[in-house]
Amino acid sequence: ISGSGAPVLVTGEDGTGKESVVSLLYIHGPLRRNPLISVNCSLLNDKSWTFLLEHHNSPLADEGSTLYFASIDALPGERRQQLLAALTEMDVCRRNRVIFSCVCQPGEYTSAAGSLFMDRLCCLSLFLPPLRSMAEKIPTLVNRSLSHLNADLPRQLVGADPEAMALLQSFHWPHNYTQFQRILQELAQMTHGNYITAQEVQEVLRRERTMATVNKLVEDAGEPLDLNQTLD
Secondary structure (H helix, E strand, O other): OOOOOOOEEEEEOOOOOHHHHHHHHHHOOOOOOOOEEEEEHHHOOHHHHHHHHHOOOOHHHOOOOEEEEEOHHHOOHHHHHHHHHHHHHOOHHHHOEEEEEEEOOOOOOOOHHHHHHHHHHOOEEEEEOOHHHHHHHHHHHHHHHHHHHHHHOOOOOOEEOHHHHHHHHHOOOOOHHHHHHHHHHHHHHHOOOOEEOHHHHHHHHHHHHHHHHHOOOOOOOOOOOOOOOOOO
16 A cells, blocks of 8 residues: 555554554655655644645645545544545645545444545555454564563563463453553553563553543544533
């Protein structure tokens, strides 16, 4: 995909590493010597939206750049249509390399917004699988993460004991690699020996399950919190 000039849609659940994959597509792409311009759709206010669509210095007026539109799900329906119209009318995808990302829910290949952009712009799609679907790779990921963390630890961590590793492999990982890296860092700081123990993993994952029941909305969800509900 990195060698193609076609638009690309990177899709996957929350925390599956979309930004890292977009960076790789850029680094290995034909326009790697030209700018990479990121537009976080979840942070666009009225002023920045007007600049994007109407200003003569807008990235949409560039040529030979890589334009990355992150979290297109965060755009309201009307703005999605406006952006699609601007990309089409200004022939942006022919003059630049254009990459989009969207967050899909468990069991989905892409979101409604992602499907709209993929169909209208004939995007190549790149699905990033959730961490729970690759449980057999977690021991390798643990060892790789610990090798990086050991550089900043007062002692060297060798790994996790078998029961601890089994607990990590059976966890659901709702926020995927982002959550995995944070938990490994926490375990590395709290472990007193050379191995992460099952008791330590149980303690950390118990807190994660509690947090998941309190906060059911993913970070990229467009649905606002309804404050007109009972305290329960």
